[in-house]
Amino acid sequence: MWNIELFKKELEELVNIDSGTENMEGVAAVGKKLTEKLEEIGFRVETFDEGTRIQAVNFDMSRENPCDVMLVGHMDTVFEDGTAAKRPYREDGVNAYGPGVLDMKAGLMTAIHLVRQLAVDRPELKICCAFNGDEETGSYRSEAWFEELAEMSKNCLVLEPGRLGGKFVKARKGCMDLIVEFFGVASHAGVEPEKGANAILEAARWITELSALQNLEEGTSVNAGVISGGKASNVIPDYAKVHFDVRFTQKSEYEKLCAAVRELEANVSVKGVTAKADIFGVVMPMNPSSQTQKMIEHVDDVAAKHGMTIGWVETGGLSDANFIAGMGVPTICGCGPCGDNMHRDDEYLILSTIEERLILLHSLLLEI
Secondary structure (H helix, E strand, O other), rough: OOOOHHHHHHHHHHHOOOOOOOOOOHHOOOOOOHHEEEEEEEEEEEEEOOOOEEEEEOOOOOOOEEOEEEEEEEEEEEOOOOOOHOOEEEEEOOEEOOOOOHHHHHHHHHHHHHHHHHHOOOOOEEEEEEEEHHHHHHOOOOHHHHHHHHHHEEEEEEEOOOOOOOOEEEEEEEEEEEEEEOOOEOOOOOOOHOOOOOOHHHHHHHHHHHHHOHHHHHHHEEEEEEEEOOOOOOEOOOEEEEEEEEEOHHHHHHHHHHHHHHHHHOOOOOOOOEEEEEEEEEEOOOOOOHHHHHHHHHHHHHHHHHOOEEEEEEEEEEOOOOHOOOOOOOEEEEEOOOOOOOOOOOOOEHHHHHHHHHHHHHHHHHHH
């Protein structure tokens, strides 16, 4: 039933197109190939953002007539232009290699082959394929679109890579970015230190106090990843800047961190220094709802029926699943074929997992 040789041939075509997020022409070229395949199957395709976003349906989708399942993937990679020519798609009999082969062009092809077969086996199943081109940089152009589609969807499978051992992703942390700028007063550190206001000293206080809110048992991490400030060791610095990455599994933890930021901002400890905090890039966590838990159990049952070994992981990384699950849609991520070393030159796809995932997801969608 599954033409794996055709799958690999079509996958090779996608991998050998440079489609880094900023290369909109390359992302659109991937989108064009996917559009052609979806239209051949009979889907109606709309494109947005110069062809870097695709919405394909096999029915008239609306809030009153939602899809049974939304299949989600991204067409962009993290690799710079020229990478595809430097190390094109190749196989060694066990694995396939190439830029984005796992993350997530194999997932895109899984969606295409699934809908091809479902058009024969279950043509009445209402499907929406939603592929974007900016996931690797946070899906800032796509977030509202995914949330709109989520309002018209009953279930969602996100075809991000499966993990080693056949594992799916059932939970993802939320995150926020925090940039704080500190404005002080410069002066000579040896001659007139009393006339200065040290911006770095206040920045150090923020780093210490916010880092103390890290709670790994609760899944909360606070990382002061980038810091800048000062001009010379004998000059009291009048400016500093810190960029924090914050991850959390519970909305209450996010709210606690936001409250701490505003408290620090209103009560600067170094006289003469002011602080300006900017919270942005906030994404809520993906935690399994009771409906999602039923879907997870259904996947377990289907896998057992086929004698497959699978598992479930929770991860600190984000995906578009966060946006969709946040809208209350039962969502499973990591549904694509499995492999490892994403975002690296030695990224690889385990070829045997292509058919395994197709069989499992096809069986799941026949029963959904």
